[in-house]
Amino acid sequence: MENTKISVQDLNLHYGTNHALKHVNMEIRENAITAFIGPSGCGKSTFLKCLNRMNDLVENVKIEGKVLIDGEDIYSPKADTTLLRKKVGMVFQQANPFPMSIYDNVAYRGSMALKIKRHSIRSWKRVCVEQRSLMR
Numbered sequence: 001m002e003n004t005k006i007s008v009q010d011l012n013l014h015y016g017t018n019h020a021l022k023h024v025n026m027e028i029r030e031n032a033i034t035a036f037i038g039p040s041g042c043g044k045s046t047f048l049k050c051l052n053r054m055n056d057l058v059e060n061v062k063i064e065g066k067v068l069i070d071g072e073d074i075y076s077p078k079a080d081t082t083l084l085r086k087k088v089g090m091v092f093q094q095a096n097p098f099p100m101s102i103y104d105n106v107a108y109r110g111s112m113a114l115k116i117k118r119h120s121i122r123s124w125k126r127v128c129v130e131q132r133s134l135m136r
Contacts, residue, residue, distance in 0.1 A: 008027075
């Protein structure tokens with residue numbers, strides 16, 4: 001397809017023994033409006049989370065197939081997930097924190113945005129939590 005932004009090729013996702021996404025193939029053009037419609041539990045959010053590798057953070061997930069964004073394989077070992085998640089954002093109907101502590105979830109986005117070095121993250125997290133408690 002001409003002007004393909006996202007290409008999904010034979011994508012399969014397993015949560016343990018549950019085969020949640022089966023042989024998904026799709027091309028999405030640049031600047032296209034695309035809707036995923038279906039009943040609760042059919043895999044819409046699971047598929048969307050594949051596009052920025054949020055499923056990598058879930059235990060017992062196995063993903064097969066290819067997802068290309070701008071021609072780059074996002075599941076390549078060379079892919080930078082931080083840059084990918086800056087490029088492919090997610091907005092969910094309900095809060096969907098990463099599977100880590102609330103403290104780490106609060107600090108995750110800020111540390112990425114500010115490009116804080118690892119040794120400075122701990123003090124930045126403390127400031128975020130203190131500021132949040134002052135707003136109550």
